Amino acid sequence: MLPRRDYIQKTLEINLFFLRLAKEHAIFAAAAMPATYEDIITQLLELKNKLESLLKEAVELSQGVLSPEVLASMELVTHLTLEAEQKTQQLTGISIDLEITQMELTLEPEGQGINQAHLFERVTVFNEQAIRTLKIATQANEVLLDQILRCKIATHLYPTIVQHIIIETQFFTMLLEKLQRNEDLTSINEAILEELKLNWNEILKEHAQFVRGQLDPEEDQLFNTADAFSNVFDQLQIGTSLLAVQPEYSPEVLQETLQATASLRDFNQMEVQGILDCDIRTITLPLFVDHLTREANHYLRILHSLMYI
Ligand SMILES: [Fe+2]
Ligand SMILES: [Fe+2]
Numbered sequence: 079m080l081p082r083r084d085y086i087q088k089t090l091e092i093n094l095f096f097l098r099l100a101k102e103h104a105i106f107a108a109a110a111m112p113a114t115y116e117d118i119i120t121q122l123l124e125l126k127n128k129l130e131s132l133l134k135e136a137v138e139l140s141q142g143v144l145s146p147e148v149l150a151s152m153e154l155v156t157h158l159t160l161e162a163e164q165k166t167q168q169l170t171g172i173s174i175d176l177e178i179t180q181m182e183l184t185l186e187p188e189g190q191g192i193n194q195a196h197l198f199e200r201v202t203v204f205n206e207q208a209i210r211t212l213k214i215a216t217q218a219n220e221v222l223l224d225q226i227l228r229c230k231i232a233t234h235l236y237p238t239i240v241q242h243i244i245i246e247t248q249f250f251t252m253l254l255e256k257l258q259r260n261e262d263l264t265s266i267n268e269a270i271l272e273e274l275k276l277n278w279n280e281i282l283k284e285h286a287q288f289v290r291g292q293l294d295p296e297e298d299q300l301f302n303t304a305d306a307f308s309n310v311f312d313q314l315q316i317g318t319s320l321l322a323v324q325p326e327y328s329p330e331v332l333q334e335t336l337q338a339t340a341s342l343r344d345f346n347q348m349e350v351q352g353i354l355d356c357d358i359r360t361i362t363l364p365l366f367v368d369h370l371t372r373e374a375n376h377y378l379r380i381l382h383s384l385m386y387i
Pocket of ligand 1: 246
């Protein structure tokens with residue numbers, strides 16, 4: 079059974095991380111569709127608004143609650159998120175609540191005076207709502223993927239991106255459900271570590287491929303770098319799939335994964351800056367690449383914390 083303080087902190091940390099990603103998934107899907115699909119775009123933006131208001135509530139609940147490691151990891155917001163949101167809003171016409179990001183940048187870490195009884199009730203109710211909404215998001219993405227694969231919808235979003243979004247959403251919903259069942263941190267950390275071993279290099283390979291596939295054909299150098307990252311993670315995937323049967327290889331493979339993830343994160347961060355400065359020819363949005371940077375930062379923090387225990 080998880081102590082109340084840990085339940086509150088962990089639940090808010092995962093919600094802050096993933097609700098932002100989920101609302102951005104809806105933004106990317108809506109922005110990638112021609113205006114003729116008005117009904118679907120409206121549904122996606124309603125979902126975005128719901129996720130955004132949940133994110134706002136999570137930020138309001140989180141003042142003085144989060145661990146210093148999470149706040150320092152730049153998995154919730156990076157130093158470029160606000161600018162990437164402003165630019166993405168300007169380019170797509172989709173409204174983004176910038177105030178949430180500004181509030182998040184002022185969050186202070188956990189203090190002594192958390193009113194646990196009061197927060198516990200609020201976070202429990204809040205987490206239920208978040209789980210319900212994330213399940214709706216999964217369903218919406220499943221319908222979207224089905225329509226794309228049956229060639230019923232034209233979109234600039236690769237089917238693999240939608241598939242990737244579904245897997246991410248299901249995974250984080252599962253973690254929030256574990257918290258809601260009050261499972262202990264070991265079980266939650268084990269689920270995260272298992273995910274890292276089984277899927278992390280596949281996820282990272284796809285991130286590199288998404289960036290590669292959205293570059294202008296003239297961006298040879300960036301294309302080749304993104305392509306090289308895709309190959310690195312492909313090779314690492316072979317190593318991590320061995321972990322299930324030969325766990326003794328774990329430290330070396332995880333160390334290599336950690337180094338490759340940090341390099342890809344740096345590459346993505348450089349690309350966000352390049353897009354914001356209009357120095358890179360690409361059809362992607364700056365917020366999309368900032369999103370990938372935050373995902374990498376999240377797993378880097380977890381890899382660091384799990385590797386040395
Ligand atoms: Fe994502
Ligand atoms: Fe991702």
